Amino acid sequence: MPDVITIDGPSASGKSSVARRVAAGLGLPYVSSGLIYRGVTYQVGRYGVDPQDEAAILHLLSHHPIQLVPLPEGNRMLAEGQDVTAHMHTLEIDQAVSAVARHPEVRAYVYRSLRALQPPFVVEGRDMGSTVFPDAALKFYLTAAPEVRARRRVGERDADYATVLADLLRRDAADAKQIPPAPDAIIIDTSAMGLEEVVNTILERIRT
Numbered sequence: 648m649p650d651v652i653t654i655d656g657p658s659a660s661g662k663s664s665v666a667r668r669v670a671a672g673l674g675l676p677y678v679s680s681g682l683i684y685r686g687v688t689y690q691v692g693r694y695g696v697d698p699q700d701e702a703a704i705l706h707l708l709s710h711h712p713i714q715l716v717p718l719p720e721g722n723r724m725l726a727e728g729q730d731v732t733a734h735m736h737t738l739e740i741d742q743a744v745s746a747v748a749r750h751p752e753v754r755a756y757v758y759r760s761l762r763a764l765q766p767p768f769v770v771e772g773r774d775m776g777s778t779v780f781p782d783a784a785l786k787f788y789l790t791a792a793p794e795v796r797a798r799r800r801v802g803e804r805d806a807d808y809a810t811v812l813a814d815l816l817r818r819d820a821a822d823a824k825q826i827p828p829a830p831d832a833i834i835i836d837t838s839a840m841g842l843e844e845v846v847n848t849i850l851e852r853i854r855t
């Protein structure tokens with residue numbers, strides 16, 4: 648079995664739901680890289696740090712550390728030892744996270760955290776296959792039409808379809824530099840696929 652399996656893709660393409668199920672099918676942990684960017688963004692908001700000030704964000708993290716806990720049933724985020732996972736998937740964090748994630752030193756911090764984890768695992772994000780784990784044996788990239796992704800996400804946010812779609816399109820554009828799939832990734836358009844179908848497609852590719 649491969650050491651590291653990467654699943655990348657834009658917002659609400661199904662990365663975390665699919666990664667969790669694929670990892671469970673293989674008996675491996677799964678790792679959400681986006682949750683680390685969300686954790687950093689949470690601390691930035693909590694301590695009133697300027698999201699444009701890269702040095703201040705790094706200073707903040709060294710004094711008020713966060714920790715990803717990759718549990719099989721769902722990854723948790725600890726901020727200074729307190730479980731703040733329930734605060735990670737709000738529209739406020741959605742709207743602020745890309746600005747925080749664009750800083751090279753913030754990305755380097757997240758890369759270090761991910762590379763410190765002991766394989767094997769399934770990891771999901773934007774640039775796991777292209778940048779963080781370029782030697783991963785198997786790489787997948789999920790896509791879906793923006794309207795389909797917004798419809799999936801709308802039930803999970805305290806916001807209407809138009810607001811969710813607008814945020815998703817804005818974040819797609821803001822994240823675009825980080826998004827290109829690894830050249831050796833298997834691309835799966837999930838627009839007309841159910842969750843189980845995507846999971847089974849990936850598990851079949853891994854097992855053959």
Ligand code: ADP
Nearest residue numbers: 658659660661662663664665799837840841842
């Ligand atoms: P991401 O991690 O890429 O943001 P999620 O895994 O959180 O995406 O999926 C967003 C929502 O869409 C979840 O409610 C999930 O159950 C649902 N979903 C994901 N993939 C599919 C699919 N292929 N068909 C239908 N719903 C899906």
Ligand code: CDP
Nearest residue numbers: 658659680681682684744745748772773774
């Ligand atoms: O699935 P969704 O995009 O809604 O959320 P996420 O995967 O938790 O990622 C949140 C944000 O973190 C993204 O919009 C990116 O700005 C950033 N991110 C990133 O830059 N690189 C990654 N590998 C993962 C997330």
